[in-house]
Amino acid sequence: MTAKDFRPRVLVTKIGLDGHDRGSRIVAAACRDAGMEVVYTPPWQSIPAVVKLALEEDVDVIGISSLATDHLIVPKLMAALREAGLDRVRVVVGGIVPDNEQPQLFQSGVRQIFHPGTTLDEITTQISTYASEARLAAAETGV
């Protein structure tokens, strides 16, 4: 990493029909307090909106908070990100994800699932590690 003033850029969002945003607010605030630049969106984002935002804000990590039952919208987001050329962006999911759905998320490229009970420290440490990885990937590919 050569940039002299690297700050992780993180998007904290919710997609789909899930309207509870308390958890994502707390995570956004924790990331900010850990020195990251956080783009935070209200709930009910569409996949194209998230992709456009991630692209324009050049985020390193997307954190998706998900309490709803429809986690399988996440693989659709992963596909859309790849299509937009945003392969370097690391995606993590937070929430209650049933065991049988997890393999599908990981297969689609999700790096990590933060289950209820994960400490905020753990979450921010992991996110900033993923952010560094993503920046390195950006430096290597040039975009």
Add this chain to the structure above:
Amino acid sequence: MEVLDLDHAGLVAGVLDGDRRAIARMLTLFDDASPGSREAAGSLAAHAGRALVVGITGVPGAGKSTLVNALLGAWLERGHKVAILAIDPSSPISGGAVLGDRIRMGEHGSHPNAFIRSFSARGELGGLSRATRAAVDCFDAAGFDRVIVETVGAGQSETAITAMADTRVVLCPPGLGDGIQAIKAGILEIADVLAVSKADLPRAGETAHELREMLTLRRANPDQAWKTRVMLVSAPEMKGIAELIEAVEEHGRVNGHGRRLKSPALDIRQGHGTLENSGDADVWRERLSALTERDGLCATLGISVVAGGPGRAEVAMTVDARHMNFNGGCHGGTIFALADAAFGLASNSHGALASGIDAHITFQVGVRPGDRLIARAYEYSRSKRIGVYRTEVLRIEKENKETPVSAFTGTVYIKQ
């Protein structure tokens, strides 16, 4: 100009092509002040000048984000490509920030002709202004013909806003308290358009009236081709938005798009020869002050900038016990340092990096603690590679009379 490394040359080409990913990445490089980003900014600036860049500033809660959204919608509807740079303050403790959420909540962000990006104000004003200016030029070069920069007014210097926007809109919420606050922050002075927000609220008309009165009291500037306008806007009702757009576009037509390009960026090495065009004394003073603030010796000795211009600089200091030699007189090195500071600023004022290769000095009169000294440097000759500068050091006497203290001559080698 320095040679770009391969990646950045590729990125610059991508930006010029309008590739959104390249634009986004370039903006991050500016924001991080990454190696090579200044050179990239320079190449992009050479392609800038078509866009109309509007700076929107105002106290927190003035209604900036709401207005930016309204402008975005109106400009998109008229077929423009619109880029927005939203600058959010970062937390003074962690340095982190939550960015741009208000504009994002608006309805126009997903439009394919809109590009919304947030930067966090990371404390250092010079750095932010540099990154912002580079970002604006990047959008311009990429083909966005309307660029909006949203900043919190307080603390932004006049130079910073002038250097990043062609047209400056200051947004004042209704109510006297806030109005006075805006004026204290000095942002009234820089407005091309003063917009009173929330025109639907009862005291908006009154505030507009007060602002008009204040403008008439302001010292007149005879060179001004543009008279500051006061307007009322109500963003949720879209009232006054078309009129505001008309005023902003007219200002752009009168002054020409790309006015900002003629004002010096805060970093002297980014000037790209545009400095010569600026006659603004305040701009020069601020610009050179920004350099001395980074100069350890100037800070140690208490040297400050009085004035500057292309090839010129004037600096001052008050002599105290720290500056004395063992005989109780002012140390020759102190006077040399003062003369050298003026020399350094004058010789670097053109934007190219100039390194001193020779300097000498005479000492005419003694200097005591409490004396006020100034050093004035001017360009004696300058070719492509070599510049010669003369500096006079003077002691300020009663009634501002000046006594010559030292004559200094310095030569620089100019790096291309």
